[in-house]
Amino acid sequence: MEIRLHKPADAGALADQVWPLYQEVFGDFESYESWRIDLYDRHAARDGYRLVTAVDEPVMSSTDSAVGSGSAMVGFAWGYIGRRGQFWSDLVCDSLPSATTEEWVGGHFELVELAVLPAYRGQGVGRAVHDKVLEGVTGRSLLGTNDDLQDPAVRLYLSARWRKLGVLRPGVQVMGRLPA
Template structure:
């Protein structure tokens, strides 16, 4: 499918595309080479998960954005970290029967062009789920504004993932996602990263 700004949104083999995807994530999310190496193994494990959906945004033969997700399971590392935060706010049921957007990143020069919106809309539409959950840096960023414009709302804030100083917000939305507006920058937290 040809998306915004002449970018093609297409299904990718997550394991095969992992190095290129992590190159995009490193630029979009500011990862160190050491963090990229750790995440390469994590992405490889995620590629083997039942129901994983992975999409690439391709322009001129190169990957300029990507996103992937999977049906959430309570025994996933990410779920075990966010569960107490969700339960404390009365949102524990959001861990069940939901599609988790695991990663979503777009190169800076392609942000603001609808690429992130096209990726997340296509991912969630292909999921077959009735709702979606994700985590994002807990700050007023273009990514958070994009997610809100699509119907995501905060389920928990100030979530602390081990091995990071940043705090995250967990957001959920009914599917299908609603119309997008505003800036389109896609960055998500290390959802399901272990």
């Protein structure tokens, strides 16, 4: 398994590989084009954008002709520096107490997406992309996720020093993490 942090300039070239995995895990966009315009490219243009991918490279036999044939993206995470005036940051400010948002919102690293193909879950891929996307982040970090303590993603975040800051809406919490 190769876990790699990409340069922001490489995001566009990787979109065709990220999209199928995004769609399988989340399935919340009708088309590749709307996903690119409304989410992916917009996020990739933000300050501090970081994209991490996990690629499974099967062991090659001596009869395989091409090194890396059959490799596939199996996980990713991305985030950027969140600012007031952005949709999600403002939503957090409208939903959480002002004392919390004054401390946490604005200039924070926003972990926006983390996805792992179902067949690769429970094998450390989520932890690996999580840790790599946050590697070197020196300030506060925020994310939004469901509030089910049995959800594997929530368990991952809790084990990685994230804590609940408040409720965004019923069933969805905002979590924060201080730098190590």
